[in-house]
Amino acid sequence: MTEEFAGKVALITGSGRGMGLVDALLMAQRGATIVIHDIDPGLAADATRKVAATGATVHTIVCDIADIAAMQAAIAHAEATLGRIDILVNNAGIGLGGTLEGTSEADFDRGFGVHVKGSFFATQAVVPGMKARGGGAIVNISSIWGMTGHHSDSQHCGAKAALLGLTKTWAKELAPWNIRVNAVAPGCVLTEMTVHKGKDYIDDRAKLIPLGRWAQPEEMCEAVVFLASERASFITGQCISPNGGDTIVGI
């Protein structure tokens, strides 16, 4: 076990399961104190147990990230309890899809509320402490669809693209305080969010990926952990897209 996150506190939103939980476990195994957050109390409790089993200190937040007042109050309580928040991973996400004509105003508001507004105001809550302590790392979880677009799901693609815009601007705005802001734009990853689409969809989609398969969550989360770590100390305003070669367009 390396201790590269010793003394650091990492808040990962939507870390009750999936990639957020793997981010939390990887950083816990490398010495971080973890703030688990999820809208689902059962998932949050399970994740808390799994992270605590690594020996890490864990604080738990159960809250809808789109409930801005509740979320900011919960983050302030976590920071007061643990003394600091050094790393924020804006990971909480939902897979609300639909065609342009088939997307309701409620789905649009929910998609942007969770991905964009939720990430925006979670970041607003952690930045004053990071500024006061002289640094921090923020990783926004976008999506390959935020870069390439898709044949449908434009609400989702637009929200994920907005996260890339926030990443670039926050990187410039917060650089004077040594707060680095980067994005990870996952390609196809096997998590609870995607496996329900069924074997035929998974197999057909894999044929379009140069590496010929979907990623395991760990293959995405190593990029998140790298960007959150001091190994990425001169990297800000960038996006890494582990996607098996799906978006090779020229460098």
Ligand SMILES: NC(=O)c1ccc[n+]([C@@H]2O[C@H](COP(=O)([O-])OP(=O)(O)OC[C@H]3O[C@@H](n4cnc5c(N)ncnc54)[C@H](O)[C@@H]3O)[C@@H](O)[C@H]2O)c1
């Ligand atoms: N799986 C993929 O192929 C893929 C591809 C591109 C991007 N992503 C993005 O990666 C991130 C993680 O996805 P995943 O595949 O691990 O999904 P997942 O569904 O396994 O996990 C998402 C977690 O977020 C939580 N969550 C959802 N809405 C919330 C809310 N309003 N408040 C608090 N928590 C909430 C869920 O309860 C869940 O625990 C998401 O932002 C997703 O959009 C995933």
